[in-house]
Amino acid sequence: MKPPLKIAIAGLGTVGGGVVALLRRNAALLERHAGRKLELVGVSARDRKRDRGIDLGGVAWHDDPVAMAAAPGIDVVVELIGGSDGAAAKVVTAALEKSRHVVTANKALLAHHGTELALLAESKGVTLAFEAAVAGGIPILKALREGLGANRILRVCGILNGTCNYILTQMRETRRDFAAVLAEAQSLGYAETDPSFDIDGIDTAHKLALLAAVAFGSAVDFAGVHVEGIRHVSALDIDFAQDLGYRIKLLGLARMTEHGLEQRVHPCMVPLAAPLARVEGVHNAVMVEADFAGTVTLEGRGAGAEPTASAVVADILDIATGRGAPGFALPASVLARQPSAPIARHRGAYYVRLMVVDRPGVIADITAAFRDESVSMEQMLQRGRRPGEAVPIVLTTHETEEAAMLRAMARIEALNTVLEKPRTIRVENL
């Protein structure tokens, strides 16, 4: 039997605790699967005295995680500190410099520095693995990289942030507005005190940038992600979505277009028949469209100590058995620098909600604006009649270019019968 694989963990928050628990509880199973022991030899965290309810007997405590990463006798460093720079980046860099394998759940770090860190890992002949950075317990990176590795990927598309999906689900189920549901989610611990990373789509964008890199063999391009969050999704839009046969989801989507790699994070109208439409609450899901396999959807728990630990230790098992593939599917040195497709060139269908004065001629003005920009309308519905008062009108378009859509919306916004800024939500054909 091979010698034990020696593991050190930097960061003992929720996920760190989960990884320690998994290594302990499933030790016998892991040894069978790896053909060797997985041995936790070192940990580092800010507060040594805090009771984490985990057994750290026989494990060396390091006050300095960077020193730990470079200390002798360690095969794998698990980075669970988080953040795109600072201590996490130092730990990962120090470990790779010393030719240690690195396993991390840190999507922010990889979204910003993934390609360079992968290059460093490869130059040292070690693995940089990050299954836990995307969609928690769902083994989506391995599925893309290996299980679907024979395919050209056409599109990848996911519900990647449980907080947003929980909020949107609650808004629909309880017919409350965004602010009320967010406040409740915060009080329940499902949303952070500063929720902007989640609800403004940044967390989803981090994960999407990693998914896209793996799916399309391209260098990580976080700056190329078009990002919109869910703050502007209203209870009214959720209601209309239902009437039109859609569900509103915050999606991260990537596909290769004639203008380059398109990466978008924004609320979407998802057809009710699509598997992603029925993914509710804190669950995550990723849909992959592949040239031979067709459409494959994976659904599961996208966050939390235990699912994330499952992904971290899966990466450790790959390292222990010597079957680690390059994290981004291809060696980092051959990842392509794809041009980034501008959102103005996006082609798709749109949902539009207008608040208008209920007065003859309003509809004619609106439809004229679409006609003048060559945007073809699919359907229109007005709910309620209140002559002379404000009423909502919603409509959907056929596929059109975003630039034309923006021009049409500028014309419509300028009409004096249109009372509020129009709300536009892209419709996704899934």
Add this chain to the structure above:
Amino acid sequence: MKPPLKIAIAGLGTVGGGVVALLRRNAALLERHAGRKLELVGVSARDRKRDRGIDLGGVAWHDDPVAMAAAPGIDVVVELIGGSDGAAAKVVTAALEKSRHVVTANKALLAHHGTELALLAESKGVTLAFEAAVAGGIPILKALREGLGANRILRVCGILNGTCNYILTQMRETRRDFAAVLAEAQSLGYAETDPSFDIDGIDTAHKLALLAAVAFGSAVDFAGVHVEGIRHVSALDIDFAQDLGYRIKLLGLARMTEHGLEQRVHPCMVPLAAPLARVEGVHNAVMVEADFAGTVTLEGRGAGAEPTASAVVADILDIATGRGAPGFALPASVLARQPSAPIARHRGAYYVRLMVVDRPGVIADITAAFRDESVSMEQMLQRGRRPGEAVPIVLTTHETEEAAMLRAMARIEALNTVLEKPRTIRVENL
């Protein structure tokens, strides 16, 4: 760069053609992912003259697939002949004996001989890979074995036969009975002329035996699978399922119980809220319950030339890169021989449909039979009142042991107010 990986394919039916097409069309992508060329060097099939619409230029034709498997200059033999014995078994054995890696889509062969073939492969230091044998384009074996490899698996459960799922979906959507939908499926080519392998659950049982072995680290035990097909599912039961909040699906389920490994294939009442309930038509899906990752569901195309080819070539990529894991997750020599849990010890809830004479006292007799066998009823509903005539009564039970249920049903069947053999469908808590 490593030398090309030399591949020979035995069997050029639908899937064989798909594999050749994939190797050709995605050759550049495969070379990038594998770090070497994947080179098709030999093929063997029954009829050399048939036009398969695939490019076999530069590929050696072998009339005898067994001789091809043992011929020099081949690294991987892909077995796509099918069948549990005969030529397929000879090809696989010959290839392994000669220390060639084997990739196969043959669930029947592996369900019957999987453990011995894996032992032979390991004794020769080569890989026996069979992702394509279960759920076509869905990379479920890799997900179980590696992506969820750090978990103790609690239950695995899937819709594994597209023909059955198509028939059940059509029965529900068009409110027709089994025979009519089967005839139509046959005329459309969705069901075989002899459909018994599919509709009697045998194909699902083959796949379940493989899934269970991978999930529970146990030797393949096809004989231990309790199998029932869908011939007895009636339009009436599908209607009642809808009323009760269920959808009827043919599932393959495996879990470890105190009585041993439980493996069952039968129609199930699946709660509408469960992801598996919404998997319709020819799609397959597998749900895995794992101790750390929680519930993970994978859905996609379970059959057809292209999805199956995707899985075959994913296995070839693993071999080409040297990251092949043991097909059953553990070395075949350590696979446990689990006792098989008898179906009579199964614990679960049940749906029962009775055709009774609508007459006072009928319900009292039925409820007494359940009481006498300590089976606790959850709900009962009767549709329509026709005094003195035959009416259906349906009921569901709380969790109970199958043996008690059988005794209660024997009592009920003996009542002279009960006109037909009662129909029982297990309810699955998903």
